[in-house]
Amino acid sequence: PDARAQQERSEDANLGRLYRRARIDAVADRLARRPMPPARPVRLSTPRLDSLRAWVAATATGGRQEENAPRPRIRERRAVLPVGTEVFERRFADVEWAYLGRVTGPRRTALDTMQTRRLRARLQARYGDPTRTVVDTDSLMGGRSAGDYIQFEYWLVANDTIPLKVVDPGGPFDRGLVVxxxxxxxxxxxxxxxxxxxxxxxxxxxxxxxxxxYDPATETWYRTGFDGERFFTVPADRRDVVPGRRPTLRRGRGEAGP
Known part of the structure; x- marks a missing residue:
């Protein structure tokens, strides 16, 4: 009799737990379906080291908290020679880059509307040869998308502290440059x-x-430039295009072109 009574009490307890569980589930389901008025906002105090503002600022700058940059006052500009690319990359290895392409609308300037080849001739007059050109890349084989062919790059250091890159991704008939x-x-x-x-x-x-x-649309190589009097773009012999070997201007007989 004692064992039977103990078993009945255990079964009653289990039934009680099942009933309470079913009751809680039913109430929760009813509350979930009932429209609830919005709760009043509650101000939470967070420690300084756990600031949401700091997290947002860090996320917005690629994981680094950057102070607002002052209005730029450029005193000097120095171009990076091809032999100086490794030093530049090591010095500015931690830089998070921002990019500015061609600007449209009322804020555009001659840097947005001038033909790229004309800007290239002015860059040549001021800084000399580019830091990198399309033949300085690792591979010159076809099959890459148009955006993978960077025609030339000037790497600069302003005020001895601000790194900049000036890139032509579109070729001589495009306008403007990417900075x-x-x-x-x-x-x-x-x-x-x-x-x-x-x-x-x-x-x-x-x-x-x-x-x-290089024109990816036609898979054609060209010699393009300025001979001192006129701009030219003429087909190049593919056999002359060798990785690491830049073309030279034909001084004697000139460059044929439009």
Missing amino acids: SAPARYRERLPELRAAVFAPLLRTRRRAPYVDYY
Whole structure:
């Protein structure tokens, strides 16, 4: 009899737990279906080291908290020679980059509307040969997308502290250039670009140059440049295009072109 009574009490307890569980589930389901008025906001105090603002600021700058960049005042500009690329990359390895392409609308300048080949001739006059060109890349084989062919790049250091890259991804018949700078200048990139390249717009001085240009649409290589009198773009012999070997300007008989 005692064992039977103990078993009945155990079964009653189990039934009680099952009933309470079913009751809780039913009430929760009913409350979930009932429209609830919005609760009043509650101000939460968070420690300084756990600040949501700090987290948002860090996320917005690619994981690094950057202070607002001052208005750029450019005193000097120095171009990086091809032999100096490794030093540049090591020095600025931790930089998060921001990019500015061609600007449209009322804020556009001659840096957005001028033909890229004309800007290239002015860059040549001021800084000499580019830091990198399309033949300096690791591979010159076809099959890459158009965006993978960077025609030329000038790497600059302004005020001995601000790294910049000036890139032509579109070729000589495009307009403008792409400029990149540290992410802390993202909101001031148009101002920084204008300050850095003001000397190019104050003068019409141009210097002769020649580059290889690859057109992915037709899979054709060209010699393109400025011979001192006119701009030219003429087909190049593919056998002349060798990785690491830049073209030279034909001084004697000139460059044929339009």
